[in-house]
Amino acid sequence: xRNLSKLAVRNLSKTFLTDEDESVKVLDSIDFEVKEGEFxxxxxxxxCGKTTLLRIIAGLLRFSEGEILIDGVRVGLGHNRIGFIFQxxxxxxxxxxxxxxxxxxxxxxMSEGMKxxxxxxxxxxxxxxxxxxNLPHEISGxxxxxxxxxxxxxxxxxxxxxxxxxxxxxxxxxxFLQEExxxxxxxxxxxxxxxxxxxxxTVFLSDRILVLSNIPARIIAEYTIDIPKPRDRTSPxxxxxxxxxxxxxxxxxxxxxxxxATQRPQVSI
Amino acid sequence: xxxxxEAARVRQSVPQGRKDSGRFDIKNIAIKIILPAIILIILWExxxxxxxxxxxxxxxxxxxxxxxxxxxxxxxxxxVRMSLFRVVLGFLVAILTAIPFGITIGRYKIxxxxxxxxxxxxxxxxxxAWIPLSILMFRANLIGAQVFIIWIGAxxxxxxxxxxxxQRTEPVHVDVAKTFGATESQILSKIVIPxxxxxxxAGLRIGFGIGWMCLVAAEMIGGGLGLGYLVLIMQQVxxxxxxxxxxxxxxxxxxxxxxxxxxxxxxxLRWRPGVSV
Numbered sequence: 001x002r003n004l005s006k007l008a009v010r011n012l013s014k015t016f017l018t019d020e021d022e023s024v025k026v027l028d029s030i031d032f033e034v035k036e037g038e039f040x041x042x043x044x045x046x047x048c049g050k051t052t053l054l055r056i057i058a059g060l061l062r063f064s065e066g067e068i069l070i071d072g073v074r075v076g077l078g079h080n081r082i083g084f085i086f087q088x089x090x091x092x093x094x095x096x097x098x099x100x101x102x103x104x105x106x107x108x109x110m111s112e113g114m115k116x117x118x119x120x121x122x123x124x125x126x127x128x129x130x131x132x133x134n135l136p137h138e139i140s141g142x143x144x145x146x147x148x149x150x151x152x153x154x155x156x157x158x159x160x161x162x163x164x165x166x167x168x169x170x171x172x173x174x175x176f177l178q179e180e181x182x183x184x185x186x187x188x189x190x191x192x193x194x195x196x197x198x199x200x201x202t203v204f205l206s207d208r209i210l211v212l213s214n215i216p217a218r219i220i221a222e223y224t225i226d227i228p229k230p231r232d233r234t235s236p237x238x239x240x241x242x243x244x245x246x247x248x249x250x251x252x253x254x255x256x257x258x259x260x261a262t263q264r265p266q267v268s269i
Numbered sequence: 270x271x272x273x274x275e276a277a278r279v280r281q282s283v284p285q286g287r288k289d290s291g292r293f294d295i296k297n298i299a300i301k302i303i304l305p306a307i308i309l310i311i312l313w314e315x316x317x318x319x320x321x322x323x324x325x326x327x328x329x330x331x332x333x334x335x336x337x338x339x340x341x342x343x344x345x346x347x348x349v350r351m352s353l354f355r356v357v358l359g360f361l362v363a364i365l366t367a368i369p370f371g372i373t374i375g376r377y378k379i380x381x382x383x384x385x386x387x388x389x390x391x392x393x394x395x396x397x398a399w400i401p402l403s404i405l406m407f408r409a410n411l412i413g414a415q416v417f418i419i420w421i422g423a424x425x426x427x428x429x430x431x432x433x434x435x436q437r438t439e440p441v442h443v444d445v446a447k448t449f450g451a452t453e454s455q456i457l458s459k460i461v462i463p464x465x466x467x468x469x470x471a472g473l474r475i476g477f478g479i480g481w482m483c484l485v486a487a488e489m490i491g492g493g494l495g496l497g498y499l500v501l502i503m504q505q506v507x508x509x510x511x512x513x514x515x516x517x518x519x520x521x522x523x524x525x526x527x528x529x530x531x532x533x534x535x536x537x538l539r540w541r542p543g544v545s546v
Binding site: 058059060078079080082083084086088090092093094095103104106107135137151152155 | 439441442444445446447448449450451455459460463464466538539540541
């Protein structure tokens with residue numbers, strides 16, 4: 001049933017040209033699919049091109065080879081079928097919480113009445129109704145992330161793509177937001193592609209985990225996390241997945257160290 | 270997060286600040302009011318001594334100008350009106366040219382490459398140095414020449430600030446808009462311009478200040494009306510009191526208008542966490 005997958009990334013490669021006209025291959029034949037309603041995470045060593053992969057999927061960056069299909073339709077630069085949560089805080093500081101969330105609807109030119117209705121529901125879903133008139137600098141980091149989530153989800157994108165959205169938060173806020181993310185997703189039924197460097201987090205959240213190699217990134221391992229949600233982070237099953245994945249990542253890190261010893265040029269993206 | 274902590278810190282520090290200013294009230298008054306007043310009085314004494322005039326002269330001159338008019342029979346209010354007309358006209362032309370131009374230069378690299386050097390070459394020429402040329406260019410159409418001088422004075426600060434503001438747009442904000450499929454014109458109107466607004470406003474305030482100064486200089490080439498012209502002809506007929514009262518009025522109007530800009534800035538840019546006016 002290959003054609004029924006929500007997102008299909010086929011043989012995707014990306015080569016950058018450096019300022020010295022050297023070509024650097026960042027992604028090497030990445031091939032995976034995400035099914036409707038699935039939560040897939042991508043893990044990988046830092047600087048392996050995870051963000052590049054996501055930006056390509058979101059239509060923000062060109063790719064060199066391969067194809068990307070959403071609902072079986074090829075997409076390229078500038079498509080708007082994905083909701084993106086960026087690594088750094090990205091709320092517009094000149095708009096209130098409400099103004100930020102309605103941004104996508106505004107671009108679509110939606111009528112005030114319909115906007116109002118969707119907004120109310122979304123604010124209620126993320127529990128920010130009482131903060132709707134606050135400006136981004138008046139809310140907490142966790143609330144800002146939830147607002148970004150709502151801004152991405154309100155236009156009902158085909159896939160929600162998140163690039164390490166919780167990496168800059170303290171541990172407690174992060175755990176809370178992981179639960180919130182699952183709860184919100186339960187309600188919206190969104191398909192999620194989630195990038196992280198936190199193994200614990202991905203095991204807690206995902207239906208499936210893809211592990212990327214060092215640059216040029218390939219998929220070197222895939223895990224289907226067969227534990228019913230909600231999960232207990234400290235259960236033996238979770239811990240077993242964690243240690244397996246950590247082992248794969250450790251092996252990759254050692255390769256980098258060996259490569260340094262043989263002086264292959266390192267590129268950080 | 271950080272900014273929230275900052276906001277919390279600001280909130281905490283406000284009442285403390287009040288307490289401090291309460292405790293050092295006398296010191297504060299001395300520093301902020303009494304000392305400046307003394308310095309102003311000394312400066313005035315120097316000016317009064319050198320120009321051979323007194324406060325009474327200036328006040329009388331002000332009243333005379335307001336009621337009877339100058340040596341040519343024009344009332345003070347007519348001069349003010351004329352000056353404001355010229356400066357508003359020149360300033361509007363500067364806004365309409367500098368802001369769009371600044372946005373294009375700031376947003377599109379090729380425009381910056383082409384026009385950056387052009388701007389850098391013309392900008393160091395003081396606006397007042399354009400006066401003789403502008404009279405030639407506008408064929409003795411004085412109003413045109415004067416408006417041109419104000420335009421030159423206000424144009425560059427607005428341009429440079431707009432360009433800087435646009436270049437400081439957070440790339441991630443543009444990316445967010447792109448993921449929603451925003452067109453370039455939507456990116457400009459909904460992301461680039463709002464995020465550059467603080468710098469653009471500062472540019473307007475500075476540009477107006479320079480435009481106002483240039484106006485007074487430009488009016489000294491003639492025109493029959495205007496505060497700069499008033500200063501010049503009053504000096505020529507030896508009425509120093511009138512010269513000084515016109516000068517003070519020029520300063521007062523400039524100050525009031527820039528204050529209005531500040532208030533507008535404060536109201537429109539309330540979203541800025543650190544807006545200190």
